[in-house]
Amino acid sequence: MGKRVALLMDGHDSDLYASFCAVKLAKRMDAELFSVLLILKSDVSDLQAVRSNGPWSNFSPSALWQLVSGLCSLEQVQVSYHMLRKVSDGELVDFLVDYKISCLIAGTLNDDDFDKKRDWLSKIVKKVSFHPEWYLSNLTVFLARPWDDDFFQKVLQQINADCSLYSIEIVSA
Helix, strand or coil: CCCEEEEEECCCCHHHHHHHHHHHHHHHHCCEEEEEEEECCCCCCCHHHHHCCHHHHCCCHHHHHHHHHHHHHHHCCCEEEEEEECCCHHHHHHHHHHCCCCEEEEECCCHHHHHHHHHHHHHHHHHHHCCCCCCCCCCEEEEECCCCHHHHHHHHHHHHHHCCCCCCCCCCC
């Protein structure tokens, strides 16, 4: 069984930089990436309907999966795609246990969001560690903080350097 990294995405802008971090980490660890969309509304059956509700209004889940797919292709990381309806934490815990995920990555929007996600994910880690079918060591969790403008410019420059097919212009004020 190989190493497995899960990327949790909830439709916020923080998913973008968490995606970059998750793909890079999976590449370094020589791990498979599990890209997980958390859909907050349990009554939504169509991904198009998700886009008009809540955090997914900025971009569609399929656009985010295209980004992850492109990054994984570029870095030669194996990836699979999953969608969980976030009705309770139990579904996420079961997913992490069933797929034997050893590392989890999520993005945070700001300091308040960081504190909320840290508290929530620490509860998830406890539930996973006490799950009767969990036999791995402790689940490792990384929270990606938002990029500042300077760091984001560096990422764009790196993409520009690696991408020979599309030219990317960085415009500064």
